[in-house]
Amino acid sequence: MHEPVGVLDLYAGAGGLSAGFQAAGGYRLAVAVETGQDAVSTYEANRHGVAAITRDARDFGRRDLGQVSSGPVDVIIGGPPCQGFSVGGPRDPHHPSAELLFEFARIVEEVRPAAFLLENMPGLLSFQRGTVVDRLVRTLSRLTVGRYRYTVVLDVLDAAAYGVPQHRRRVFICGVLGEALRCPAASSARVTLIEAIGDLPEWTTSSPDEELPLPKAYPLTPYQKAQRGAADVLYNRSAKRLEERRLERLAVLREGDDRRTLPDHLKASGREGKYCRLRSSAPSPTILAHDTSGFIHPHDRSGRVRRASSPSMMMSVSSPKGCGCGPSGRARSHWSSMASLGSVSHWTSEP
Ligand SMILES: C[S@@+](CC[C@H](N)C(=O)[O-])C[C@H]1O[C@@H](n2cnc3c(N)ncnc32)[C@H](O)[C@@H]1O
Numbered sequence: 590m591h592e593p594v595g596v597l598d599l600y601a602g603a604g605g606l607s608a609g610f611q612a613a614g615g616y617r618l619a620v621a622v623e624t625g626q627d628a629v630s631t632y633e634a635n636r637h638g639v640a641a642i643t644r645d646a647r648d649f650g651r652r653d654l655g656q657v658s659s660g661p662v663d664v665i666i667g668g669p670p671c672q673g674f675s676v677g678g679p680r681d682p683h684h685p686s687a688e689l690l691f692e693f694a695r696i697v698e699e700v701r702p703a704a705f706l707l708e709n710m711p712g713l714l715s716f717q718r719g720t721v722v723d724r725l726v727r728t729l730s731r732l733t734v735g736r737y738r739y740t741v742v743l744d745v746l747d748a749a750a751y752g753v754p755q756h757r758r759r760v761f762i763c764g765v766l767g768e769a770l771r772c773p774a775a776s777s778a779r780v781t782l783i784e785a786i787g788d789l790p791e792w793t794t795s796s797p798d799e800e801l802p803l804p805k806a807y808p809l810t811p812y813q814k815a816q817r818g819a820a821d822v823l824y825n826r827s828a829k830r831l832e833e834r835r836l837e838r839l840a841v842l843r844e845g846d847d848r849r850t851l852p853d854h855l856k857a858s859g860r861e862g863k864y865c866r867l868r869s870s871a872p873s874p875t876i877l878a879h880d881t882s883g884f885i886h887p888h889d890r891s892g893r894v895r896r897a898s899s900p901s902m903m904m905s906v907s908s909p910k911g912c913g914c915g916p917s918g919r920a921r922s923h924w925s926s927m928a929s930l931g932s933v934s935h936w937t938s939e940p
Contacts, residue, residue: 593617595660597700599646599667599693604632606666606708611636619658622649646692651699665705667693674712674721687721694728697764701734704765711745711758722760729764739764742772749872750775754785754812757875782887783869784810790823791889800824842866844887 601621673684
């Protein structure tokens with residue numbers, strides 16, 4: 590039997606990438622590095638027994654592994670911050686995001702793992718006319734360990750093609766010493782929104798942080814079963830209070846409609862997908878971190894808005910309380926990034 594492969598998670602956040610590697614099997618999380626204290630607490634609540642250290646990756650290197658790692662590191666994974674590259678953001682050329690990408694490369698160079706996986710926003714590809722990503726891939730491809738180099742593969746994958754009920758495109762840059770990897774095959778089957786969140790109870794109050802028993806008798810989809818695990822209680826639910834005019838808008842929207850289909854007297858400005866009533870029979874559009882105005886539950890006619898953090902749709906958790914469901918009230922993160930789907934186990938070497 591093979592020893593599990595040791596994983597170092599850089600810029601670990603709430604642990605989405607780590608969760609994918611854990612779910613894939615055959616990996617042992619050795620240590621996670623993250624600056625945000627809330628993220629570290631959440632990471633630790635989610636990943637029992639794995640050390641997450643509050644540290645700036647710029648101050649982290651091979652010399653630290655002996656003290657903080659629970660064993661050898663064979664693979665380095667990481668989702669460096671992407672604010673600087675987001676096409677929705679300011680795309681500041683001096684944003685530290687670019688520097689942090691190259692810190693990932695520096696740590697790979699120092700630690701010399703057998704493989705690495707870096708995840709980021711597609712906006713990285715066009716940032717500074719592609720020069721940053723070019724430089725990054727060249728830097729990673731030139732690293733050597735003995736007589737081997739990393740064979741680096743870059744791909745853009747949509748989470749919806751790998752079992753997530755949401756379209757979410759991400760760049761994956763993957764390197765393996767000496768070998769090329771093939772990206773996992775996309776599946777034509779999609780988990781629809783209603784297959785993901787159709788089991789959630791109606792809100793009965795807008796008070797945050799209340800606990801609500803999850804209905805037991807509901808016929809659960811495989812996705813719902815997997816998300817619930819052993820949980821029997823839903824935590825941290827809260828519904829935004831909406832002003833009258835918003836409620837009127839929501840009342841007229843049908844599935845697939847958004848602010849552009851509103852009648853004249855209810856017209857609203859804003860981005861294209863604002864006031865989108867989600868389609869129950871398709872994966873959700875990409876859920877945005879700070880704007881939940883375009884994610885209206887397909888069946889809720891009363892105007893209540895389910896938060897983007899509905900347990901089965903969660904993107905990221907930023908506080909130890911986070912959101913989610915669980916038998917003991919601990920935060921349980923749900924993730925959307927591709928490598929968090931267990932699909933890492935399907936990345937194969939070129940024959
Ligand atoms: C895109 S998130 C990572 C998400 C994570 N891979 C997941 O799946 O949950 C980037 C993370 O990097 C952290 N971060 C930012 N600057 C950092 C630094 N200099 N060193 C370590 N972590 C940093 C942020 O706090 C944030 O949690």
